[in-house]
């Protein structure tokens with residue numbers, strides 16, 4: 540970590556929009572990947588952008604709190620997973636749902652109606668081979684130039700990291716879960 544002797548006198552360069560959009564990846568094993576995406580979503584909404592969120596693991600029955608807030612802010616929200624996949628007793632059906640979610644999402648990106656598209660937990664179906672990695676990279680590379688895409692999930696593959704502009708790895712220093720404390724309303728969902 541770098542330390543500064545004096546407080547900065549200049550902020551980061553802003554407004555130099557030479558590239559019209561970005562691809563951002565939030566990966567790693569620490570907490571904060573999805574919440575950072577939803578924080579960025581708030582910034583986009585505050586600028587009047589049209590935003591879409593697609594959740595690849597959360598089922599429609601298990602609405603996370605941020606979905607309610609996102610919808611109330613006019614965000615288009617789809618929870619296309621089939622619940623938590625590792626609980627599913629029908630993997631082939633779960634796989635089919637994930638594939639369907641991806642074909643929906645690639646059309647959504649290509650249509651360009653949204654200036655920001657969040658693909659939450661998308662690395663899991665990617666790493667399970669349900670979504671083709673090179674196809675996803677191609678969809679990102681050929682997206683309409685104004686569409687920013689944020690992808691979250693553990694173990695982002697190298698090709699995705701390569702294709703992205705900004706990649707952040709959330710490093711777990713500690714997690715309450717390791718002490719047996721389970722996910723909490725208001726903090727984890």
Ligand code: ATP
Pocket residue numbers: 568569570571572573574575660691692693709711714716717722726727728
């Ligand atoms: P969040 O949604 O809180 O930003 P995340 O997107 O980084 O978390 P995921 O891998 O998507 O994390 O995990 C989903 C759930 O597991 C969330 O409830 C999250 O708080 C919790 N979680 C995140 N990191 C860990 C971890 N290292 N160990 C156990 N549970 C975790």
Ligand code: MG
Pocket residue numbers: 572573574660691692
């Ligand atoms: Mg997450």
